[in-house]
Amino acid sequence: MKFEKMYSTIDTHVAGEAFRIIIHSSIVLGKKSLKENAAFVKENYQFEKDLLLNEPRGHRGMNGCIVLPSQKADFALLFLNHDPQVTFQYSGLAAAVTGLLETGNLPEKASSLYNIETTEGVFTVKAPLENGEVMKVQMENRSCTVTGREDHFITAVADGSRQYLIYNLPESVPALEMQYISAIISWGKKTAEHLHRSGTDFQGFILKEARDPGENTVRSVTFGKDGGIIRSPGVDSTLLLYTAAPEQSEGSGKFTNESIFGSKLTARLISKEENQFSIELKSFVTGIHQFILAEEDPLRNGFLLK
Incomplete structure (x- = not known):
């Protein structure tokens, strides 16, 4: 079997809502702003979005977050959703910071305060790490x-x-x-x-x-x-x-x-x-996955049952 592409994710849930934190994929971004990158993903990477969110790899309730470097914050998040109009979710902030901290993909800070860049601006969350586990993530809304x-x-x-x-x-x-x-x-x-x-x-x-x-x-x-x-x-x-x-x-x-x-x-x-x-939100890491795309897979980008 020849593997065409590979994707690495951290799967989490926040109060039952599932998030797939994408830390490695074939998605290549090089635009100047996060909003430009979000538009670029929407226009050019529909296949990758479907593969990661749809069944049989995902399901109707799966949400996606692409982790990116940021010059303004500790990291940036691009949100993927079955509904392309959904570009931000507070729960996704908790899911991402928990998944990254607990797997060692984000350095722990003594202040427990982490800045996350999104298309809606930069949000600060508090995520204390105790014995390798994020016990809670605290954040504030805007209005x-x-x-x-x-x-x-x-x-x-x-x-x-x-x-x-x-x-x-x-x-x-x-x-x-x-x-x-x-x-x-x-x-x-x-x-x-x-x-x-x-x-x-x-x-x-x-x-x-x-x-x-x-x-x-x-x-x-x-x-x-x-x-x-x-x-x-x-x-x-x-x-x-x-x-x-x-x-x-x-x-x-x-x-x-x-x-x-x-x-x-x-x-x-x-x-x-x-x-x-x-x-305050509590996020749970439910799995660390590597998804493989095979050329002969008849369900290359999955499907949804509604």
């Missing part, structure tokens, strides 16, 4: 804004660029529990189709179920543009739910968002005026 309140949903924007729609539980979904997963999936697909027909601009939409207000907790499901379920509570979702329902978190200054899979994310208020929050 959250509620931009509209309609009869059936609330419109909210993260960092001035990523718009989400927040819905209350409909009659067709008795509760956000695994036993009702078919009803949840069906509602998500129908809602996505309706939003696309109406020409609504959105990165995702959120279905929420109120919990005990005294516990400052909600349960939610976030859907992507195609109506597929995102496999974590979601950082954007958690912060926007906090912003849209501040009365639930008054007093304690913290807010917890729980997924139907049992994972949780908790945000803490930094500035009520700016709707800024801090959030």
Whole structure:
């Protein structure tokens, strides 16, 4: 067998959301800015993206991050996603810094502070390393804004660029529990189709179920543009739910968002005026892989089951 190409990755998950950290590949970049490189990848490396994210090597929920050197930060990240419009994810910052530190691909710093360059600017995360393991990654968002309140949903924007729609539980979904997963999936697909027909601009939409207000907790499901379920509570979702329902978190200054899979994310208020929050994430390295492309492979760039 002749191997045509080889790719080295560190696989991780953050609260159930999978990230493939790409540390070696055939992708060659030489543009001046990260945004130019991102556009170059989108235009010239669709095959490589499909190979790394699609089945049988990946799956519908897989996200990708290309690690690059940076003159502005400790390293740079280019995000790959099945949806080409998704170019930044807070969870990806935690996944990348954890994977790189725990495998020795990023030197440990005494301050535990690491700067990561993205197309959205440079973000600073705190990632203490204890006995070779990153116990938590702490970061802060930039802004959250509620931009509209309609009869059936609330419109909210993260960092001035990523718009989400927040819905209350409909009659067709008795509760956000695994036993009702078919009803949840069906509602998500129908809602996505309706939003696309109406020409609504959105990165995702959120279905929420109120919990005990005294516990400052909600349960939610976030859907992507195609109506597929995102496999974590979601950082954007958690912060926007906090912003849209501040009365639930008054007093304690913290807010917890729980997924139907049992994972949780908790945000803490930094500035009520700016709707800024801090959030702690725990990322787990699930594998270190070398993917090989063989010339005769009939599924060279994989497929997706939807």
